Amino acid sequence: AQRVTQPEKLLSVFKGAPVELKCNYSYSGSPELFWYVQYSRQRLQLLLRHISRESIKGFTADLNKGETSFHLKKPFAQEEDSAMYYCALMGGRRALTFGSGTRLQVQP
Amino acid sequence: DVKVTQSSRYLVKRTGEKVFLECVQDMDHENMFWYRQDPGLGLRLIYFSYDVKMKEKGDIPEGYSVSREKKERFSLILESASTNQTSMYLCASSSGTATGELFFGEGSRLTVL
Numbered sequence: 035a036q037r038v039t040q041p042e043k044l045l046s047v048f049k050g051a052p053v054e055l056k057c058n059y060s061y062s063g064s065p066e067l068f069w070y071v072q073y074s075r076q077r078l079q080l081l082l083r084h085i086s087r088e089s090i091k092g093f094t095a096d097l098n099k100g101e102t103s104f105h106l107k108k109p110f111a112q113e114e115d116s117a118m119y120y121c122a123l124m125g126g127r128r129a130l131t132f133g134s135g136t137r138l139q140v141q142p
Numbered sequence: 143d144v145k146v147t148q149s150s151r152y153l154v155k156r157t158g159e160k161v162f163l164e165c166v167q168d169m170d171h172e173n174m175f176w177y178r179q180d181p182g183l184g185l186r187l188i189y190f191s192y193d194v195k196m197k198e199k200g201d202i203p204e205g206y207s208v209s210r211e212k213k214e215r216f217s218l219i220l221e222s223a224s225t226n227q228t229s230m231y232l233c234a235s236s237s238g239t240a241t242g243e244l245f246f247g248e249g250s251r252l253t254v255l
Contacts, residue, residue, distance in 0.1 A: 043182065066242050078185075078232065078246040120184060124242045128192055129175055129200060134184035 036061040036125040038133035046139040047111050055106040055136050057121030066124040067097055067104040073117045081119070091115070111140045145169070148233050148247035155254050161220040163250050165233030172238040174216035176208065179230040179249070191216055223254045
């Protein structure tokens with residue numbers, strides 16, 4: 035079985051503060067991990083994937099197989115980062131398993 | 143630019159009614175998915191399809207069925223709607239080689255009274 039856990043329903047930070055959205059997973063094999071984002075009144079969209087090792091909109095995420103984590107980080111939050119963030123895992127089937135999501139609120 | 147279109151943005155149905163949710167994608171994607179999105183539960187996979195006339199159960203298929211007669215169209219069917227099926231339904235598609243990159247529709251918000 036594969037499972038994604040996002041322990042925080044809501045994360046509230048001030049503009050300019052660092053952000054870390056937590057994601058832990060359970061999967062016996064070698065997974066692919068993703069972060070998706072949904073801005074207000076917009077479609078859910080891919081933010082980044084671990085295999086790309088890229089920074090998108092200042093966000094990065096490192097896969098830690100030892101801790102089975104894929105936390106999303108940004109050093110300086112912006113108000114436009116306020117959104118719903120979902121961590122997702124691709125395991126043995128051709129479909130993503132999503133976490134329960136974390137709402138990020140960046141206050142001015 | 144990939145476009146995934148869900149035919150109905152908002153629906154209100156009564157308990158016991160049959161409900162059809164339609165989804166069309168225009169990028170010749172092999173894979174299509176139906177998720178439901180609920181606060182505190184995130185996205186849960188109902189069904190997916192990786193080819194025409196092929197379907198696989200997701201994590202919560204009970205009370206739902208699907209149809210994929212054409213590559214571009216994937217329909218979700220609630221045979222007899224119940225109040226616990228009130229939710230936001232999201233359709234998505236992906237290409238066969240990039241199965242983790244999903245393109246989502248705007249969603250269909252279904253209320254069952």
